[in-house]
Amino acid sequence: MSKSPSNDPTRFSRRIPTDDDRERLICDNCGYVAYENPKIVVGSVATWEDRILLCRRAIPPRVGYWTLPAGYLELGETPVAGALREAWEEARAQLDIDQLLGIYSIPRISQVQLIYRARLQTPDVAPGPESQEVGLFRLDDIPKGEIAFPSVHWALAHFQASRELTAFPPFTNPDDNAPSPDEGL
């Protein structure tokens, strides 16, 4: 459909629209303002008994590394519905959502992550097209050196910290809280 090697907005330039105070991406031909917004990632720390569901990534970035079932919220979707969809797409897992575990902000890449605490309805999981394999890991058995992203470490540490809690404010980036040594996981 497109011959361009990347998704480069070739007809757009960055200018400040009238009545605005910051640069936007504007089509040089028609003046269409392509507002860019931070993206919402939704996902879960989902457990079966004392084991946590992880997915080994089959797609960039970080192919071959382990991550939580998570991905971009779609238009028209609630965050909870998005977290359930991602668990199904990536691990063929069916979940019951418990509560919001963490809200992590990665401003460098304009991302806000909403990670839920959840339970698997059954231990039957299988890799979807974006996963090389999926697994259920006890906390001690998680391959800590092969985790895809810092926020996966954060969510796993916060899951551990929340284990005895039934209702709690969502955790945030370790930098926002008083950092503790065990948050590094």
Add this chain to the structure above:
Amino acid sequence: MSKSPSNDPTRFSRRIPTDDDRERLICDNCGYVAYENPKIVVGSVATWEDRILLCRRAIPPRVGYWTLPAGYLELGETPVAGALREAWEEARAQLDIDQLLGIYSIPRISQVQLIYRARLQTPDVAPGPESQEVGLFRLDDIPKGEIAFPSVHWALAHFQASRELTAFPPFTNPDDNAPSPDEGL
């Protein structure tokens, strides 16, 4: 800059890209995929003593109606920084953020709202360019018939419900919780 009366993506059509499973907005000329993502609104229920900061909207939608200081999260911004920015832009208010009060999802318009509980550093507030006026209201004095959006009602009701709480999970849309009669405010 643009002669078009609206921000209509005239050169784009909706098609399913290769390797995707849903329609995206694709430029008919260059194949650029303009991914559309849900938008994040950040804002606050901010108080000075027992009074709540509200802003009377000077811009569409709902001009003349009262709302919380809130708006779209910008690229490269954390949600907390965005909530502080909006309070300054709309009410010249300086806040200390307490904790996440509510996370509201409006899938019909693909919006996720993160509303914080906050305290004003001083009672000095003044309308910014997007507000006709601003005010500090006791809960009983809020003009309930002139509230701009349902989620403002929700956040005010949840603020009231959270008054004696120092740490709590964020509230969600009333439909997601067990609804209670007083959540209608």
